[in-house]
Amino acid sequence: MDKNSKIYVAGHRGMVGSAITRRLSASGYTDILTRMHGELDLTNQAAVTQFLVTEKPDYIFMAAAKVGGIHANNTFRAEFLYQNLLIAANVVNAAWQAGVQRMLFLGSSCIYPRDCPQPIREEYVLTGPLEQTNEPYAVAKIAGVKLCENYNRQYGTQYVSAMPTNLYGPNDNYDLNNSHVLPALIRKAHEAKLRGETDLVVWGSGRPMREFLFVDDMADACVFIMESGIDGGVFNVGTGKDVAISDLAETVMKVVGFKGRIVYDQTKPDGTPRKLLSVERLKALGWQAKTTLIDGIEKAYADFCARGVASVGSSGS
Numbered sequence: 001m002d003k004n005s006k007i008y009v010a011g012h013r014g015m016v017g018s019a020i021t022r023r024l025s026a027s028g029y030t031d032i033l034t035r036m037h038g039e040l041d042l043t044n045q046a047a048v049t050q051f052l053v054t055e056k057p058d059y060i061f062m063a064a065a066k067v068g069g070i071h072a073n074n075t076f077r078a079e080f081l082y083q084n085l086l087i088a089a090n091v092v093n094a095a096w097q098a099g100v101q102r103m104l105f106l107g108s109s110c111i112y113p114r115d116c117p118q119p120i121r122e123e124y125v126l127t128g129p130l131e132q133t134n135e136p137y138a139v140a141k142i143a144g145v146k147l148c149e150n151y152n153r154q155y156g157t158q159y160v161s162a163m164p165t166n167l168y169g170p171n172d173n174y175d176l177n178n179s180h181v182l183p184a185l186i187r188k189a190h191e192a193k194l195r196g197e198t199d200l201v202v203w204g205s206g207r208p209m210r211e212f213l214f215v216d217d218m219a220d221a222c223v224f225i226m227e228s229g230i231d232g233g234v235f236n237v238g239t240g241k242d243v244a245i246s247d248l249a250e251t252v253m254k255v256v257g258f259k260g261r262i263v264y265d266q267t268k269p270d271g272t273p274r275k276l277l278s279v280e281r282l283k284a285l286g287w288q289a290k291t292t293l294i295d296g297i298e299k300a301y302a303d304f305c306a307r308g309v310a311s312v313g314s315s316g317s
Helices: 015-026 045-055 072-076 078-098 132-155 183-195 215-227 245-256 295-306
Strands: 006-010 031-033 059-062 102-106 158-164 166-168 199-203 212-213 231-238 261-267
Touching: 006 015, 006 045, 006 078, 015 031, 015 166, 015 215, 059 078, 059 183, 059 215, 059 231, 059 245, 072 132, 078 102, 078 231, 102 215, 132 158, 132 212, 158 215, 158 295, 166 215, 183 199, 183 245, 183 295, 199 245, 212 215, 212 295, 215 231, 245 261
Parallel strands: 006 031, 006 059, 059 102, 102 158, 158 231, 166 212, 199 261
Antiparallel strands: none
8 A cells, every 4th residue: 555545444433443543544644534424324325335436545444334242233133234234235336336446344253153163264154054142243244255255256356354353442332231242341340349349240151262352453454454465355363362251351350450259140141152263364474463462451441441431432434
């Protein structure tokens, strides 16, 4: 990418989009194009097409999506499927119509089958049943990946898909109704400490294994992929290491300074038993994550405290 290229970051106010914007700015890219949701509704096909045809960006980082944790995914299933399908279809098709040759589509590790072999390789997509609690979101993201793949095949575009593992960090969503596990643990541990409570309630059994990637590392990987001139394909982005939810909760408690005990609410779902990505494809190209889990949690907690307990992030446009 040339430093003077016009780059559109979709979802720039969300955790990933804001990290990509920071990373681009820090690297000297000066023409970064963004739009608030009130200015551009990505579920509106005509508006998206008009915007991209008019602006004609050289590159697109597609980080906009309706996102949430297990509870939100399982409760608002129709919304997660419909809105994410529209966003993916509108942006990919409008990008092609506008003559945008290069785009990075941000997917999710939930596109992979629930019980596929570990670590999960990119070719495992569509080889088995999905995790039911987030199947609608996963289907929408798979559609986005396949849109990129088939627009490349039919129209010669160069759209790449990046599949992040569980992300966390600055500008995360800490709303307990729809946040992911790590930010939820940070908020619950912080509030339990402030209230002088003795217990930290953790959903599920604590046994599931999860991989976590600091969002600034994710942004670095996204820019690396685009700067490398990769012309297509799917690339997992993660650390290559996972941790039990029980150990994660203990690490969060240590960082927050909460001295109580963990109580597991086993009436709540665990989700996928284990989800560890194979990161060999991206590692072979020269990229690896740099931030350790405890360092990342410390940075995330500092951001949470700076924004205030009631502050809630988003991952929209």
